[in-house]
Amino acid sequence: MSGPAADTHAPDAHAPHGDHPHHPEEGFIKKYLFSTDHKIIGFQYLFTGMAMALIGGFTVYVFRMQQAFPGLSVPGWGRVTAQDYNGLVTTHGSVMIFWVAMPVLIAALGNYLIPLMIGCDDMVFPRLNRLSYQLFLLSAVILIFSFFVEGGAFGGAWTSYPPLSARAEYNLTPKGAPLWLVAVAIEFVAFLLGGINFVTTMMNSRAPGMKMFDVPILVWMIVIASILFMASVGPLVAGAVMLLFDQTIGTGFYDPVRGGDPILWQHLFWFFGHPEVYVVMLPAFGIVAEVMTVFSRKKLFAYKTVLYTAIGTGVLSFFVWAHHQFIAGIDPRMANIFGVTTLLISIPVAEMMFVYIATLYGGSIRLAVPMLWALAFISEFLLGGVTGIFLGASASDIYFHDTYFVLAHFHYTFVPIAIVSVFAAVTYWFPKMFGRSMNETWGKVHFWGTIVSFNFIFIPLFITGARGDHRRIFDYTHFPDLMKSGMQDLRILATLSLVVMLSFQVIFLVNYFYSMFRGPKVGPNPWRANTLEWHAASPPPHGNFPVLPTVYRGPYEYSVEGREDDHWPQHLPN
Amino acid sequence: MDGTIPSEPPRSLRRVPILPNGVMGMLIFITAEVMFFAGMLSAFTIVRASNLPMSWPPPGQPLLPATATGLNTAVLILSGLALWFAHRAYQKPAPSGAEGSKGGVLALAICLALGLTFVGLQGWEWVRLLGQGLTMTSSTLGSFFYLIIGVHGAHALAALGLLAWALIKLRAGTLKPSVFYTTQAFWYFVVGMWPVIYVRVYF
Numbered sequence: 001m002s003g004p005a006a007d008t009h010a011p012d013a014h015a016p017h018g019d020h021p022h023h024p025e026e027g028f029i030k031k032y033l034f035s036t037d038h039k040i041i042g043f044q045y046l047f048t049g050m051a052m053a054l055i056g057g058f059t060v061y062v063f064r065m066q067q068a069f070p071g072l073s074v075p076g077w078g079r080v081t082a083q084d085y086n087g088l089v090t091t092h093g094s095v096m097i098f099w100v101a102m103p104v105l106i107a108a109l110g111n112y113l114i115p116l117m118i119g120c121d122d123m124v125f126p127r128l129n130r131l132s133y134q135l136f137l138l139s140a141v142i143l144i145f146s147f148f149v150e151g152g153a154f155g156g157a158w159t160s161y162p163p164l165s166a167r168a169e170y171n172l173t174p175k176g177a178p179l180w181l182v183a184v185a186i187e188f189v190a191f192l193l194g195g196i197n198f199v200t201t202m203m204n205s206r207a208p209g210m211k212m213f214d215v216p217i218l219v220w221m222i223v224i225a226s227i228l229f230m231a232s233v234g235p236l237v238a239g240a241v242m243l244l245f246d247q248t249i250g251t252g253f254y255d256p257v258r259g260g261d262p263i264l265w266q267h268l269f270w271f272f273g274h275p276e277v278y279v280v281m282l283p284a285f286g287i288v289a290e291v292m293t294v295f296s297r298k299k300l301f302a303y304k305t306v307l308y309t310a311i312g313t314g315v316l317s318f319f320v321w322a323h324h325q326f327i328a329g330i331d332p333r334m335a336n337i338f339g340v341t342t343l344l345i346s347i348p349v350a351e352m353m354f355v356y357i358a359t360l361y362g363g364s365i366r367l368a369v370p371m372l373w374a375l376a377f378i379s380e381f382l383l384g385g386v387t388g389i390f391l392g393a394s395a396s397d398i399y400f401h402d403t404y405f406v407l408a409h410f411h412y413t414f415v416p417i418a419i420v421s422v423f424a425a426v427t428y429w430f431p432k433m434f435g436r437s438m439n440e441t442w443g444k445v446h447f448w449g450t451i452v453s454f455n456f457i458f459i460p461l462f463i464t465g466a467r468g469d470h471r472r473i474f475d476y477t478h479f480p481d482l483m484k485s486g487m488q489d490l491r492i493l494a495t496l497s498l499v500v501m502l503s504f505q506v507i508f509l510v511n512y513f514y515s516m517f518r519g520p521k522v523g524p525n526p527w528r529a530n531t532l533e534w535h536a537a538s539p540p541p542h543g544n545f546p547v548l549p550t551v552y553r554g555p556y557e558y559s560v561e562g563r564e565d566d567h568w569p570q571h572l573p574n
Numbered sequence: 575m576d577g578t579i580p581s582e583p584p585r586s587l588r589r590v591p592i593l594p595n596g597v598m599g600m601l602i603f604i605t606a607e608v609m610f611f612a613g614m615l616s617a618f619t620i621v622r623a624s625n626l627p628m629s630w631p632p633p634g635q636p637l638l639p640a641t642a643t644g645l646n647t648a649v650l651i652l653s654g655l656a657l658w659f660a661h662r663a664y665q666k667p668a669p670s671g672a673e674g675s676k677g678g679v680l681a682l683a684i685c686l687a688l689g690l691t692f693v694g695l696q697g698w699e700w701v702r703l704l705g706q707g708l709t710m711t712s713s714t715l716g717s718f719f720y721l722i723i724g725v726h727g728a729h730a731l732a733a734l735g736l737l738a739w740a741l742i743k744l745r746a747g748t749l750k751p752s753v754f755y756t757t758q759a760f761w762y763f764v765v766g767m768w769p770v771i772y773v774r775v776y777f
Contacts, residue, residue, distance in 0.1 A: 125595065199602055200595050200598045203592050232609070233609070234608070234612065234613050239617070245721070251711055261624055
């Protein structure tokens with residue numbers, strides 16, 4: 001990096017990079033553990049997230065086995081006690097949302113892709129970025145440490161409602177509960193630092209010529225999601241501090257006997273928790289936009305509509321939180337209002353779906369592995385969205401609340417978001433990340449195995465939920481009404497499908513790590529995509545571009561009329 | 575491209591930051607912080623509103639010293655004002671060598687001293703209230719009071735640390751504008767948040 005590149009620096013970017021223009025080769029420890037390079041930090045988040053996903057997958061395997069075969073000595077665990085069960089369920093929920101979905105979708109992809117996609121050499125605050133990952137790692141270590149303390153991992157569910165979560169004599173995890181809260185709080189500080197970095201980088205460091213509407217949708221989505229996160233996380237941290245004081249020094253913030261209010265936590269938690277759904281959903285939609293345009297060789301249908309819709313979804317997402325509390329004793333008039341806003345928010349989301357389908361229309365579609373995942377995202381997420389209508393309407397929610405119907409509903413949203421779209425992203429950007437390509441056949445085997453077994457897990461659970469299965473029951477043999485008419489068969493079907501789905505992930509892991517070192521080498525732009533990251537070498541070196549690129553057009557100019565080549569990269573003058 | 579693509583006006587080939595990076599990062603951080611305080615204050619409002627009428631403060635708990643704290647609020651606002659003068663002096667081009675920044679150093683020192691006075695007086699108030707039986711666990715009033723005021727005090731101390739560091743740099747003449755503006759933004763947040771807390775908590 002020298003010569004003309006230096007002129008294109010933002011005036012204020014003098015801090016760490018202007019001083020070291022040559023990026024010398026560093027030792028392994030310094031390069032992979034204490035790097036300030038956004039790509040390495042992205043990998044750190046990605047691999048930590050993948051490792052945490054193994055924990056999340058193992059816990060769900062253990063407690064689903066208990067559901068299907070009560071009292072069985074589960075291979076790899078042993079007999080599941082009721083206390084174990086609570087800890088496993090809580091760990092599964094918190095790990096999958098806070099330590100898998102968020103770090104992979106926002107932190108890993110944001111760190112890796114934002115500077116590459118907007119054409120700059122690094123984040124504007126590289127050292128803050130490194131601190132962000134270190135805090136995240138610390139939070140993961142604290143969480144894992146809490147599995148081994150007296151009483152085991154926190155057993156008050158990932159929503160952590162008081163009084164269950166506030167009093168050790170109820171949740172029976174005197175050490176696990178405060179450790180869980182501390183881990184979550186530290187993690188949020190980590191994401192706060194990351195989010196500040198993303199938004200500032202996107203606003204200030206775009207390549208020369210890149211106007212606001214030339215920014216790829218994925219970058220916009222991550223930025224909007226970061227803003228949502230930062231605006232909603234404050235009240236939750238406030239609530240978490242109060243809950244921590246209730247647990248440790250004996251205050252009564254959530255204790256009605258002493259003048260507190262237990263519903264208060266639910267408000268503070270869901271004021272964060274519901275925008276959080278959109279925090280992870282928007283980047284998933286962003287990934288799908290990138291993949292779909294490339295593999296249908298078509299311009300994104302209505303770029304600005306997608307963007308404004310995403311902003312609208314974000315704003316609306318702050319006004320829906322109380323739909324989690326319809327039976328918590330809130331005023332029924334308030335429930336009406338929140339029912340209406342909840343149903344309203346399905347409109348912008350449906351609009352994005354239609355826009356993506358319109359993008360496919362008339363395109364020359366190529367069903368490569370990333371495209372399969374992207375299409376699966378749209379169709380599976382649709383089921384999640386449609387079943388959400390029953391839960392947003394307060395009248396039907398009173399029946400469905402806390403049943404397996406709810407559980408199946410949000411897994412139909414979260415699995416497409418955190419698993420399906422992430423597989424689309426990982427397979428799509430793999431050639432960029434490692435300069436090699438993954439095996440296409442095994443990719444397809446993995447895709448079909450995962451998607452089919454995923455539907456066989458949750459469709460049975462919709463049925464058991466609609467028939468009244470409550471979510472928080474450890475052993476159904478104590479409830480004869482819930483053991484009638486094949487209910488147990490459905491539970492066993494769901495569990496076996498889960499085992500199948502988990503075993504198919506082995507194919508992915510082998511394919512992924514084998515291809516990382518042995519896969520066939522590919523050039524910088526194997527998919528013939530337009531966005532700037534494909535202009536950099538594969539894998540991009542420290543500093544990303546030999547000369548920082550200049551942008552001449554939007555990111556989705558595919559099959560432009562009158563042009564021989566069917567793609568038109570953003571950095572080409574003509 | 576034979577007319578199929580509408581021609582666009584030429585693009586600016588320079589990278590134009592909207593605000594200095596540090597200031598923008600700090601403003602985003604402050605947004606999150608404002609929501610943090612909003613969370614605590616609204617929780618306090620809800621808990622307080624769910625008490626029976628005429629039962630606030632809870633039985634056996636002291637009244638919060640609204641008048642004394644009102645004066646202390648004035649001290650904090652004056653500190654913010656002093657920072658504004660420091661900013662003006664810093665921006666003015668020095669007429670003859672180091673003379674220009676001298677006013678800045680003085681104003682920043684005053685700002686720092688007033689800020690420390692505020693925190694000190696708050697600490698003294700805590701000691702008195704603890705003596706009157708208001709503790710973290712004595713009632714929800716006590717819990718919320720020490721939580722909200724304590725969190726604000728911690729922010730004030732952090733900001734004062736930054737200001738002291740800026741003062742040292744300013745005296746040495748090595749204070750970068752973006753660093754100074756970032757620090758200012760944080761202190762203005764601490765000052766601006768306080769009247770809201772004062773009105774919501776003390777009355």
